[in-house]
Amino acid sequence: MAIALSFLSTHLLLLVASFGVLAKGQLDPHxxxxxxxxxxPVIKSIVEDAIKQEARMGASLLRLHFHDCFxxxxxxxxxLDDTDTFIGEKNAAPNMNSLRGFEVIDRIKSALYYVCRGNVVSCADIVAVAAxxxxxxxxxxSYEVHLGRRDARTASQAAANNSIPAPTLDFSGLVSSFVSHGLTIQDLVLLSGAHTLGFARCTxxxxxxxxxxxxxEDSQATSLKYICPSESGDGDDNLAQLDGTPAKFDTVYYDWxxxxxxxxxxxxxLYKGDGSGSDGLVKYYSQNSKAFWEDFGVAMIRMGALSPLIGTDGEIRMDCRKVN
Structure with missing residues (x-):
C-alpha cells in the first residue's frame, strides 16, 4: 500500500465513500x-443489559455483524438454523463453537414485536444496531446506523467458509478479502480495530x-503458552484477550x-515494522484515538451497506432463526 496521501486526505476519502453509500438511497438512519x-431505544436497553451481565457479549455482538455482512x-x-433445504452459516469453520449472541438477538426481536405492535424491524437491522x-x-x-435492510431466506455454509477472512491470513490475503467486498486497506485496519474488544480461542x-x-513479544509468548498448549485438542477452547483492555473500546489494540x-x-x-503494508495506519490510529473513533464509525457504515436486501427483496422474519 502506498500511503502517500496525508492522513487527513485519507480520512476525507472515507467520508466521501460513506456519503456515496447514502447517495444510492439504499438505507436510511431514520x-x-x-x-x-x-x-x-429498545435495542440499546437490551444490549446494555446483556453487556452488564457479561462484558464479553459486546465483542460477540460486534463480531456477529461482521460475520453476517461478509x-x-x-x-x-x-x-438462520440449518433446514432440510440448506446448511446454514452457524457451523461454518469461522463460526462453529465461537460465534455468540444469538439469544440476545432473540430477546430483542421478541421485545420489538411487542413494542412495535407487529413484525416491523428486520433481524439484519437488529444485528447492525446491536453492534x-x-x-x-x-x-x-456512536455513529448513525443506516437502516432498512431486509432478511435473507437462505444461508450458505460454503459461502461463510469462503468469505470470512481467516485469522491465519497474510496481509495480501486480508487485502484481497476486503477488496473483494468493496472495502479498502483503511477499512481493513479500522475494522480490525474491533479486536480492541474480546477474546480469541486457542485454536x-x-x-x-x-x-x-x-x-x-517474548513475555506475551510465555504467558500465552500457559493458556494454549502446543498439542491440538488440548485447551482448544481456552481464551486469551485480544488486547490489554478487552472490555474497553480504545486504541490499545494498535499499541499491542x-x-x-x-x-x-x-x-x-497489519504491522510488520518495516514501513510496508498498513504500518503507517496502525501507527496513526495508535497515536490518534479521536481519529480512530471518527473513522471507525465511517468504516462500520460502509461495511453495513454491503449488499443489503431492500424494498421487496427478502423478508422481515418473525423468528430470526428461521424463514417465515
Missing part, C-alpha cells in the same frame, strides 16, 4: 422513526504462538501491534 420510534451481504443469514450499541456501551464512539492463535515466536503483541497472525500482519 427508517423506523415513524413506523416504530421506540425501536432503537457473507452475501448484511442480511441476517448468519442467524453499534455494543461499541458505545463499552466506551466507544485461532496456536500456530502463531508456536510457529512465529520471532514475531511475538506496535509492540509485537498481536494475538492473531492476521492482527500482526
Amino acid at each position: 427508517f423506523y422513526d415513524k413506523v416504530c420510534p421506540q425501536a432503537l 457473507v452475501n451481504g448484511c442480511d441476517a443469514s448468519v442467524l 453499534r450499541d455494543s461499541v458505545v456501551a463499552l466506551g466507544g464512539p 485461532n492463535f496456536r500456530a502463531r504462538l508456536y510457529n512465529e515466536t520471532w514475531t511475538l 501491534l506496535l509492540q509485537r503483541k498481536g494475538l492473531l497472525h492476521s492482527d500482526q500482519q
Whole structure:
C-alpha cells in the first residue's frame, strides 16, 4: 500500500465513500422513526443489559455483524438454523463453537414485536444496531446506523467458509478479502480495530504462538503458552484477550501491534515494522484515538451497506432463526 496521501486526505476519502453509500438511497438512519420510534431505544436497553451481565457479549455482538455482512451481504443469514433445504452459516469453520449472541438477538426481536405492535424491524437491522450499541456501551464512539435492510431466506455454509477472512491470513490475503467486498486497506485496519474488544480461542492463535515466536513479544509468548498448549485438542477452547483492555473500546489494540503483541497472525500482519503494508495506519490510529473513533464509525457504515436486501427483496422474519 502506498500511503502517500496525508492522513487527513485519507480520512476525507472515507467520508466521501460513506456519503456515496447514502447517495444510492439504499438505507436510511431514520427508517423506523415513524413506523416504530421506540425501536432503537429498545435495542440499546437490551444490549446494555446483556453487556452488564457479561462484558464479553459486546465483542460477540460486534463480531456477529461482521460475520453476517461478509457473507452475501448484511442480511441476517448468519442467524438462520440449518433446514432440510440448506446448511446454514452457524457451523461454518469461522463460526462453529465461537460465534455468540444469538439469544440476545432473540430477546430483542421478541421485545420489538411487542413494542412495535407487529413484525416491523428486520433481524439484519437488529444485528447492525446491536453492534453499534455494543461499541458505545463499552466506551466507544456512536455513529448513525443506516437502516432498512431486509432478511435473507437462505444461508450458505460454503459461502461463510469462503468469505470470512481467516485469522491465519497474510496481509495480501486480508487485502484481497476486503477488496473483494468493496472495502479498502483503511477499512481493513479500522475494522480490525474491533479486536480492541474480546477474546480469541486457542485454536485461532496456536500456530502463531508456536510457529512465529520471532514475531511475538517474548513475555506475551510465555504467558500465552500457559493458556494454549502446543498439542491440538488440548485447551482448544481456552481464551486469551485480544488486547490489554478487552472490555474497553480504545486504541490499545494498535499499541499491542506496535509492540509485537498481536494475538492473531492476521492482527500482526497489519504491522510488520518495516514501513510496508498498513504500518503507517496502525501507527496513526495508535497515536490518534479521536481519529480512530471518527473513522471507525465511517468504516462500520460502509461495511453495513454491503449488499443489503431492500424494498421487496427478502423478508422481515418473525423468528430470526428461521424463514417465515
